[in-house]
Amino acid sequence: MDYLVVLDGHRGCGLGDALMTWAIQTLESNGTTAIDPKVVYGNDVERFYERYGFKPALLVMCRQ
DSSP, X not given: OOOOOOXXXXXXXXXXXXXXXXXHHHHHHTTOOOOOOOOOTTOXXXXXXXXXXXXXXXXXXXXX
């Protein structure tokens, strides 16, 4: 799975929670033992993932 996205106009309606619950249950029922979502630094979605037990584990630095 590459992306799990709820468009701005649909946020706050429970869609993200439903998608995340479905994704976690589906991945775990298929034997997945590690889930590591990638979040762009400064993105407010970090708090969303923390509600599901995810914690920051890696900082990737880049220079463009």
